[in-house]
Amino acid sequence: MTDRVTLSERAGVRCESACWAGRAVFAKTLVFDDPDTRARFEHEGSVAASVRHPLVVSPLAVARDALLFPLIGGVTLRERLDGGPLGADEATLVAGGVLAAVTALHACGVTHHDLKPENVMLDGGRAAFDAVRVIDFGMSHSVKLPLDIHSGTRMGTPHFMAPEQFLGVRGDPRSDLYSLGVLLFDCLAGEPPFEDAFGWLAGLSDLRAPLPGPEALHGLLTRCLTRDRTQRPASATALYTDLSDARGALGLPALPDLEDWAGECR
Structure with missing residues (x-):
């Protein structure tokens, strides 16, 4: 790699921008080789490469001590929201x-477990469907891996993690x-719904900010944000349909056909 610029270093991993094989990349390099750090590093690489x-x-290349990802030119969704909430x-x-x-x-057996504006890149800074890039699989669960190194842990970002995740439930x-419901709420309001995130997760508080955005989105938000996961939409596909229908109720064009945005499992 050439033109390496260090962006951050934490938890034994250095993040850099660089040039590799003639293209700009985002490189994660293992710099502290203890067993736990290596296990987390290899876990992230395996999950990210599986879809x-x-x-x-997903990574362009996976080596023993390095993960190379395409460098996305743009901003995180959090950086975009720092300038104010988005319209419907x-x-x-x-x-x-x-x-x-x-x-x-x-569809590939992966649960992300850390969906939040910081882990959504917007290519070119555009708040658009095709500009979205989901990143960071450090907390993810995959049914294809023989061992879940995070099993039983309360891993996640409190404002965006589901209550059952706080209790150690993985892979649902x-x-x-x-988390998608919280992300949509944040996009519309400029902040997540539960100010006392730990109180909500622990079942000590039910105080939620008023639902933002047009009423056509309120039912969808309510179903996503329920503590009872059996009352949430049955699948990501079902929620996608609900979201597209809500756009129709608002006089907006339907979301793209999911069949045109199919992925590949590896």
Whole structure:
């Protein structure tokens, strides 16, 4: 690799921008080789490489001590939201793009477990369906791996993790649908729904900010944000349909056909 620029270093992994094989890449390099750090590093690489989809950032190359990803020119969704919330059109397009990616992940047996604006890149900074790029599989669960190194842990970002995830439940796709609901809420309101995230997760508080955006989206948000996962949409595909229907009720064009955005399992 050439033209390496260090962006960050934490938890034994250095992140850099660089040039590799004639293209710009985002490189993760293992710099602290203890067994736990290596296990987490290899886990992320294995899960990220198991799915190919236009809206999922999978590695270009996987080596013993390095993961090379395409460098996305743009901003994170969080950086975009720092400038203010999105309108219903852009918010539902971004959520639709994330859902298309999540549908592909779930079809390959992967639950992301850390969907949040920081883990959604917007190519070119556009708040659009085809600009979405889902990143960071460090907390993900895959049914194809013989060992889940995070089994039983409370891993996740409190404002975006599902209540059952807080209790150590792993690998339930409905946890991602909860996080998608929080992400859509954040897009519309500029902040997540539960100020006291730990109180909500622990069942000590039910205080939620008022539902943002047009009423046509409120039923969908309510179903996603319920503590009872059996009351959430049955699948990412079902939620995608609900979101597309809600756009129709708002006089907006339907989301793209999911069949045109199919992924590949590896």
